[in-house]
Amino acid sequence: QNTFWFGPRFPEFYHHVEKLPFDQHWLLALAAPRAYILCNGLDDQYCNGNAAAQSYLGAKPVYEMLGAADKLGVNFRAGPHGMYAADWAAILDFADREFRGIKADRRFDELPAAEKLH
Numbered sequence: 001q002n003t004f005w006f007g008p009r010f011p012e013f014y015h016h017v018e019k020l021p022f023d024q025h026w027l028l029a030l031a032a033p034r035a036y037i038l039c040n041g042l043d044d045q046y047c048n049g050n051a052a053a054q055s056y057l058g059a060k061p062v063y064e065m066l067g068a069a070d071k072l073g074v075n076f077r078a079g080p081h082g083m084y085a086a087d088w089a090a091i092l093d094f095a096d097r098e099f100r101g102i103k104a105d106r107r108f109d110e111l112p113a114a115e116k117l118h
Helices: 024-031 051-066 085-100
Strands: 037-040 072-077
Touching: 024 037, 024 072, 037 051, 037 085, 051 072, 072 085
Parallel strands: 037 072
Antiparallel strands: none
C-alpha cells in the first residue's frame, strides 16, 4: 500500500470514500479565481475520469461566484495516464488564452459523454 501521494492514513478510507474529510473539488476551488486546467486521459488506469469530471463540475460554482467561470478549464484526450503532446497543447492553448489574450481554437468547458468516463 503505497501512500507517498496521499499520506499514511489514506488506507483507512479504502472502500469508505464517503468518510473522507474532504473532496477533490475543494482543491480546485481553492485555486479560484486563478486559471486552472485539468487534463485527463480517457483510458487512464490511475485516474477515474468521472471523478475528474465531477471535481471540475463541483469547483465550477466557486469560479462562477468569483466572476471567473472561464478560468477553470478541462480537457480530456484519448489514451492512458501520462502527459502527452495533446495535454501540453491544451495547457499551452489555455495559458495563451488566459495570460496572453490569444483566442483559442478550442473550448475548455466540454466534458465527454458519460459512457466514456470510467
